[in-house]
Amino acid sequence: xxxxxxxxxxxxxxxxxxxxxxxxxxxxxxxxxxxxxxxxxxxxxxxxxxxxxxxxxxxxxxxxxxxxxxxxxxxxxxxxxxxxxxxxxxxxx
Amino acid sequence: xxxxxxxxxxxxxxxxxxxxxxxxxxxxxxxxxxxxxxxxxxxxxxxxxxxxxxxxxxxxxxxxxxxxxxxxxxxxxxxxxxxxxxxxxxxxx
Amino acid sequence: xxxxxxxxxxxxxxxxxxxxxxxxxxxxxxxxxxxxxxxxxxxxxxxxxxxxxxxxxxxxxxxxxxxxxxxxxxxxxxxxxxxxxxxxxxxxx
Amino acid sequence: xxxxxxxxxxxxxxxxxxxxxxxxxxxxxxxxxxxxxxxxxxxxxxxxxxxxxxxxxxxxxxxxxxxxxxxxxxxxxxxxxxxxxxxxxxxxx
Amino acid sequence: xxxxxxxxxxxxxxxxxxxxxxxxxxxxxxxxxxxxxxxxxxxxxxxxxxxxxxxxxxxxxxxxxxxxxxxxxxxxxxxxxxxxxxxxxxxxx
Amino acid sequence: xxxxxxxxxxxxxxxxxxxxxxxxxxxxxxxxxxxxxxxxxxxxxxxxxxxxxxxxxxxxxxxxxxxxxxxxxxxxxxxxxxxxxxxxxxxxx
Numbered sequence: 001x002x003x004x005x006x007x008x009x010x011x012x013x014x015x016x017x018x019x020x021x022x023x024x025x026x027x028x029x030x031x032x033x034x035x036x037x038x039x040x041x042x043x044x045x046x047x048x049x050x051x052x053x054x055x056x057x058x059x060x061x062x063x064x065x066x067x068x069x070x071x072x073x074x075x076x077x078x079x080x081x082x083x084x085x086x087x088x089x090x091x092x093x
Numbered sequence: 094x095x096x097x098x099x100x101x102x103x104x105x106x107x108x109x110x111x112x113x114x115x116x117x118x119x120x121x122x123x124x125x126x127x128x129x130x131x132x133x134x135x136x137x138x139x140x141x142x143x144x145x146x147x148x149x150x151x152x153x154x155x156x157x158x159x160x161x162x163x164x165x166x167x168x169x170x171x172x173x174x175x176x177x178x179x180x181x182x183x184x185x186x
Numbered sequence: 187x188x189x190x191x192x193x194x195x196x197x198x199x200x201x202x203x204x205x206x207x208x209x210x211x212x213x214x215x216x217x218x219x220x221x222x223x224x225x226x227x228x229x230x231x232x233x234x235x236x237x238x239x240x241x242x243x244x245x246x247x248x249x250x251x252x253x254x255x256x257x258x259x260x261x262x263x264x265x266x267x268x269x270x271x272x273x274x275x276x277x278x279x
Numbered sequence: 280x281x282x283x284x285x286x287x288x289x290x291x292x293x294x295x296x297x298x299x300x301x302x303x304x305x306x307x308x309x310x311x312x313x314x315x316x317x318x319x320x321x322x323x324x325x326x327x328x329x330x331x332x333x334x335x336x337x338x339x340x341x342x343x344x345x346x347x348x349x350x351x352x353x354x355x356x357x358x359x360x361x362x363x364x365x366x367x368x369x370x371x372x
Numbered sequence: 373x374x375x376x377x378x379x380x381x382x383x384x385x386x387x388x389x390x391x392x393x394x395x396x397x398x399x400x401x402x403x404x405x406x407x408x409x410x411x412x413x414x415x416x417x418x419x420x421x422x423x424x425x426x427x428x429x430x431x432x433x434x435x436x437x438x439x440x441x442x443x444x445x446x447x448x449x450x451x452x453x454x455x456x457x458x459x460x461x462x463x464x465x
Numbered sequence: 466x467x468x469x470x471x472x473x474x475x476x477x478x479x480x481x482x483x484x485x486x487x488x489x490x491x492x493x494x495x496x497x498x499x500x501x502x503x504x505x506x507x508x509x510x511x512x513x514x515x516x517x518x519x520x521x522x523x524x525x526x527x528x529x530x531x532x533x534x535x536x537x538x539x540x541x542x543x544x545x546x547x548x549x550x551x552x553x554x555x556x557x558x
Contacts, residue, residue: 004443004508004528004538020500026555035113035134039141041500041546045539048504050529063532064143067156071165071190072536074138078172079543081134087555090119090180128206128227132234136190156190157236160245164258166190167231171265174227183212183273221299221320225327250329253338257351260324264358267320276305276366314392314413318420343422346435350444350469353417357451360413369398369459407485407506411513415469435469436515439528443537445469446510450544453506462491462552 004049018051020044026087034088038081042073111144113137119180127181131174135166190235204237206230212273220274224266228259297330299323305366313367317360321352390423392416398459406460410452414445469514483516485509491552499553503545507538 021041028034050056063069085091114134121127143149156162178184207227214220236242249255271277300320307313329335342348364370393413400406422428435441457463486506493499515521528534550556 004446004504004511004525004541019497020504021496024495024497026496026550027557030117031114031119032112032117039113039138042539042543045504045542046535049535049538055530059530059532059535063536065148065152066532067152067159068162068165069533069536070139070142070152071156071162071169072533072540073142074135074169074190075165075172076536076539076543077138078135078169078176079540079547082172082176083543083547083550083555085119085176085180087550087557090176092120092180123210124207124212125205125210132190132206132231139190153190158241158245160249160252161255161258163232163235163245164249164255164262166235167228167262168258168265169190170231171228171262171269175265175269178212178269178273183269185213185273216303217300217305218298218303225299225324251334251338253342253345254348254351256325256328256338257342257348257355259328260321260355261351261358263324264321264355264362268358268362271305271362271366276362278306278366309396310393310398311391311396318392318417344427344431346431346438347441347444349418349421349431350435350441350448352421353414353448353469354444354451356417357414357448357455361451361455364398364455364459369455371399371459402489403486403491404484404489411469411485411510418469432469437520437524439524439531440534440537442511442514442524443528443534443541445514446507446541447537447544448469449510450507450541450548454544454548457491457548457552462548464492464552 018044018048020048026084028084028088031085031088031091034084034091035077035081038077038084041080041084042076111137111141113141119177121177121181124178124181124184127177127184128170128174131170131177134173134177135169204230204234206234212270214270214274217271217274217277220270220277221263221267224263224270227266227270228262297323297327299327305363307363307367310364310367310370313363313370314356314360317356317363320359320363321355390416390420392420398456400456400460403457403460403463406456406463407449407453410449410456413452413456414448483509483513485513491549493549493553496550496553496556499549499556500542500546503542503549506545506549507541 022037022044026037028037046056050059063073115130115137119130121130139149143152156166208223208230212223214223232242236245249259301316301323305316307316325335329338342352394409394416398409400409418428422431435445487502487509491502493502511521515524528538
């Protein structure tokens with residue numbers, strides 16, 4: 001949980017076992033897969049920031065029942081997806 | 094509801110029956126259809142995040158009567174639409 | 187009001203009488219008209235999300251007297267305008 | 280104040296005397312002028328949304344003394360400026 | 373403090389002594405300098421909006437001890453930096 | 466902590482020992498490294514804004530257990546990453 005408000009030695013951002021970009025690529029075959037990648041990337045930042053699964057489970061209960069937080073989740077995914085879509089040149093033929 | 098705050102096994106993001114990008118394409122004939130796609134994409138993230146229809150119904154009642162949340166909904170749609178519009182080269186002739 | 191937190195059948199996003207993009211185009215003659223279009227597009231998402239005019243009237247009273255909400259309104263218009271301006275190639279000669 | 284949460288007849292967005300884009304152009308000579316334009320454009324949306332000067336004066340008192348709102352003001356200006364800067368090709372020689 | 377919620381005469385946005393873009397340029401030698409410019413530009417909007425140094429000092433105390441506000445500060449800098457980075461073509465060789 | 470709400474002499478933004486862009490470059494070998502850079506850049510703004518490590522530690526405890534703040538952290542990283550990804554031309558071959 002030392003990610004955004006860092007300790008004074010910032011040399012390690014993430015525990016080595018956490019992957020932040022699945023398959024280490026922004027390229028996907030389809031928009032649907034790109035959208036799933038956007039969701040995964042958003043999730044992995046949360047996981048890196050709060051690695052305790054039990055706490056994440058409690059927080060899921062909170063935001064899943066809070067209209068503003070659900071909208072905020074959609075907001076983050078929209079931004080991640082904008083990047084993924086641009087990377088894939090919008091999957092134009 | 095395990096989407097943004099993921100369990101430790103992130104291999105499955107969404108139940109297989111949920112489509113995140115209708116027709117698996119960002120391309121539409123017109124700006125109007127593009128705007129509708131942006132709305133749908135925003136909705137589908139909410140649905141994926143809170144799959145319980147009854148809860149979503151309750152939450153709709155909340156945000157439909159809350160000025161700040163309505164503005165926030167507009168914010169998310171605006172971001173999704175930016176991506177859809179770019180994908181379609183802004184429907185320029 | 188079933189837009190962002192959708193019922194299980196998402197086949198209809200908007201009542202057919204609601205237009206989301208006036209004139210079905212992002213292209214305008216001038217920046218001023220583009221800015222007005224951005225405002226209209228933001229408004230129409232609110233209208234689609236809360237179709238009850240009486241409720242919207244009450245909510246206008248709320249956000250018109252709330253500094254943070256006024257700023258949030260400006261935020262959404264700024265994002266919509268970014269898209270409209272790009273569509274028009276910024277009205278460069 | 281009928282802007283973002285519109286009445287059912289949306290044919291008029293703004294009173295005719297309100298200009299939303301000063302000089303009806305996004306082009307400026309310098310980054311400094313572009314930044315000032317971004318500020319003005321943000322202000323004019325607020326003015327359109329809350330045309331009562333007395334109320335705006337009260338609200339200025341509020342947000343000028345609220346750290347989160349000051350940050351939010353900076354946020355909106357940043358977005359408007361992104362558009363103005365792109366329009367001017369970042370004032371590169 | 374008359375910036376975002378303007379008085380009816382908007383002809384003057386900023387007191388003439390306030391510079392909004394240091395050196396009147398978005399171009400910097402390096403990403404590090406570009407990041408510093410992004411911070412400065414964000415700061416100058418705050419300063420323009422709340423010119424009273426004593427009040428700003430009090431507000432700094434507030435947001436420096438508030439996690440959400442610190443995140444919001446990072447958010448604004450991120451957006452300003454996106455513009456500065458694009459202006460500099462990302463400092464690619 | 467004098468960053469966003471500046472004192473009247475803005476000539477020094479950051480203590481000289483704080484680096485805002487690691488390696489003074491936005492270019493990375495892979496998307497994974499780019500994502501880590503985005504996280505680091507977001508962290509360094511927080512560190513610059515609140516240099517007291519003890520306070521940051523307390524605030525980490527706060528936001529790590531607050532669903533809305535975790536989402537907000539993801540939001541900021543998403544924006545930083547958009548810039549890093551564009552700088553790297555999305556790591557396309």
